[in-house]
Amino acid sequence: MYKFLCIEEAASGDRFFENSDRNIQRLAHGALVRCQPPNSSDWYYEDVLALIDFASVELEKGAENSACWWQGAIQDGTVEDNEKNRAACTPDGVIAMEGEDTVLDDWLARDIGPDWEKLAAISPRLGSIQVLAAHALRKIDEAAFAAKQGDGRRSIELMAIAAGSMGSCTFFTGWETGIAAEKMQRRAHSKKGADIANLPMTNLREWVVEQYKSKSFPSPYRASFLLAPLAIEKASFFKTAISEQRAQTTIYEWLLADRKLTSATGR
Numbered sequence: 001m002y003k004f005l006c007i008e009e010a011a012s013g014d015r016f017f018e019n020s021d022r023n024i025q026r027l028a029h030g031a032l033v034r035c036q037p038p039n040s041s042d043w044y045y046e047d048v049l050a051l052i053d054f055a056s057v058e059l060e061k062g063a064e065n066s067a068c069w070w071q072g073a074i075q076d077g078t079v080e081d082n083e084k085n086r087a088a089c090t091p092d093g094v095i096a097m098e099g100e101d102t103v104l105d106d107w108l109a110r111d112i113g114p115d116w117e118k119l120a121a122i123s124p125r126l127g128s129i130q131v132l133a134a135h136a137l138r139k140i141d142e143a144a145f146a147a148k149q150g151d152g153r154r155s156i157e158l159m160a161i162a163a164g165s166m167g168s169c170t171f172f173t174g175w176e177t178g179i180a181a182e183k184m185q186r187r188a189h190s191k192k193g194a195d196i197a198n199l200p201m202t203n204l205r206e207w208v209v210e211q212y213k214s215k216s217f218p219s220p221y222r223a224s225f226l227l228a229p230l231a232i233e234k235a236s237f238f239k240t241a242i243s244e245q246r247a248q249t250t251i252y253e254w255l256l257a258d259r260k261l262t263s264a265t266g267r
Contacts (some may be wrong), residue, residue: 009258025145027140033133034129037123039125040123048114049127055071058114058131061114067093074148078226101161104132104135106166126148132166135162139162143162201242204231207234212255223255224255
């Protein structure tokens with residue numbers, strides 16, 4: 001089980017980074033709060049450590065899965081066979097190219113692969129948000145230790161990874177809030193006119209989601225890069241248009257939104 005390098009356990013389980021910079025203390029506290037499952041009164045220090053271990057194992061599995069996908073994609077011509085893509089054919093290469101936070105985020109976007117039963121054994125209310133927060137907490141701890149050892153460069157690198165994971169937490173939290181708000185708005189107002197106006201883009205969005213589900217993509221993130229040029233070309237068929245500059249980001253958001261909707265209706 002992971003052992004904190006700069007976090008000290010207290011009787012309350014709430015004394016963290018006592019000898020660290022105040023900014024690091026605040027960041028650590030924010031990550032710790034995000035680790036806790038919603039509406040949970042039985043959450044303990046040991047649960048945080050178990051969640052960090054879970055995140056570490058799933059990161060390794062995600063990197064291995066992505067490396068295998070890149071190997072196959074190069075072999076079958078899905079992506080170009082060049083030095084940059086070949087570098088992603090190993091777990092370390094994937095992490096070096098995309099970053100731990102992105103690799104873990106992508107892996108957790110899969111319904112099949114992550115050990116969801118093991119996560120539920122820690123607490124049935126845990127999900128991707130808490131796993132990403134736990135990963136961030138570990139990186140903040142490692143960053144604090146690196147700073148304590150005088151390795152400022154490594155501390156900055158680790159804090160950047162932590163920031164990426166916390167950003168993903170915020171992103172997913174925003175989606176949950178947005179979906180809930182949208183449901184309330186639909187109940188309060190008629191959306192018939194809006195549906196008609198948005199129908200072309202809705203059709204394109206559904207086409208993109210169908211393409212994603214019909215092919216073997218390793219994750220929504222990587223799929224968004226491959227589907228973006230196809231969606232730009234297909235948009236005219238649905239009598240709409242999608243920004244070339246934002247196509248990848250838009251498609252990634254569509255795929256994540258579909259994932260959240262699927263999760264809400266049952267994995």
